[in-house]
Amino acid sequence: MRAALGLALAGIALAGSAVAEGRMSRTIGKALFERAWVPAPSSTRANDGLGPLFNARACISCHAGLERMPVATDASGKIVSDNLVLRFSDGAGRPDPVYGSQLQTAGVPGVAPEGRLAFDETGPIPLALAHGAPASGTRYGARLAPALRGLGRLEDVPDAVLTALADPADENGDGISGRVGLVRAPDGTQRVGRFGWKASAASLAGMVEAAFSTDLGLSTPGRPAPWGDCGERQPECRAAPHGGSWNEPEITGELVAMIRDYLAAVPPSARAAPADHARSESTFARIGCAACHVPALSSPRGTVEAYTDLLLHDMGEELDGGATEPGVEAREWRTAPLWGLSRILASGAGLLHDGRATTLDGAIRAHGGEGGHARARYLALDHDERERLFAFLSSL
Ligand code: HEC
Ligand code: HEC
Structure with a gap:
């Protein structure tokens, strides 16, 4: 993937004009948004590094057509679409020590999915939790994937x-x-948050990085933990193979910027x-x-x-x-x-x-x-x- 993108980037340099560069960046950004990522092979660190825990393999799995989609269930009420996620935190917003901030419903070989989601009369609930009940102060609640327009x-x-x-x-x-919900930017300044249901990201790029980390288990410069959302008390998940390191994230800042440019150009x-x-x-x-x-x-x-x-x-x-x-x-x-x-x-x-x-x-x-x-x-x-x-x- 890195090599192929390197060639594409070289193509941008040859194309020259800023307009062509912008168009090329958005085209690649769209392809990345639609791409299904794959786990890192255990023998090499050269490839994607999906997971170890993830909810879906592609952005588009939850944001099909860039629209908000209905939640699909099977006959028994289990949720079978990816676009509703379950979040965990204590009252102050700190993640659960085992499950982290989100219930990941899939894992790479050797890492158990954390659980599944289903509806009961109270709303969405976690099912089949792989590590037992969350910590005593942990609360949960669901979030639906929104439309990504405008x-x-x-x-x-x-x-x-x-x-x-x-x-x-x-x-x-x-x-x-x-x-205003204030968010600390990488340069230390406070910015007004505006993305996500809780306005917890100040920039579109920041939201893209959060999605890579939490939904796909892929690290970026702003979210460098190679294991994504594996909680601190999930050692087998933290030790599983991944495609990057703290200094060399799985997804480069350039790729984040291209997805950002693609999404930013989608009109309301x-x-x-x-x-x-x-x-x-x-x-x-x-x-x-x-x-x-x-x-x-x-x-x-x-x-x-x-x-x-x-x-x-x-x-x-x-x-x-x-x-x-x-x-x-x-x-x-x-x-x-x-x-x-x-x-x-x-x-x-x-x-x-x-x-x-x-x-x-x-x-x-x-x-x-x-x-x-x-x-x-x-x-x-x-x-x-x-x-x-x-x-x-x-x-x-
Ligand atoms: C497993 C489902 C899932 C996947 C995969 C996913 N998202 Fe999302 N996305 C969500 C949910 C749920 C929210 C709402 C999150 C929140 O507000 O806490 C969201 C919110 C967003 C937002 C904020 C929209 C707004 O109105 O503020 C952006 C931007 C976004 N996602 C981009 C992406 C990108 C880019 C990817 C791929 C790298 C991606 N998402 C992958 C479920 C998903
Ligand atoms: C105090 C601020 C406030 C007022 C006043 C208010 N809303 Fe809202 N509205 C919100 C917030 C915050 C949400 C998101 C809540 C959530 O998702 O849990 C929302 C969500 C909605 C939604 C759902 C949108 C979606 O994307 O799912 C609709 C529809 C809506 N409001 C309509 C109205 C109408 C009509 C009125 C007047 C009767 C109104 N609101 C008054 C703050 C407000």
């Missing part, structure tokens, strides 16, 4: 725009106290219907949805009509996610962008971070905490007003 536009929004929207002490007294989904829903959009604003789902953010490359403030909000008991990440409460979530909602509804994929809601009504009723006021006003709408609100949401 992410470059979200990256365009300057940190200062988001900081200006935040109101952590609720000084304007509207019951909404969104805050086009609106399903023209914006002639002025009246229903005014309902959306009047009942307080737009306080978090801010219709447009400004950026140097034009407004970003994503219907989000990209801030973290306490969504109450109703949306306590179990597992969390350092610096973010289990009940806090990034305001979900609503662009592309029509495609999610059409695909039958669930709404909210774990896909638990199957209808717009269900998703809105789950809004607690800072979203509680808007929910109360929604519940007070008459039938026709609600239908107009749904028509507007379905036009996004």
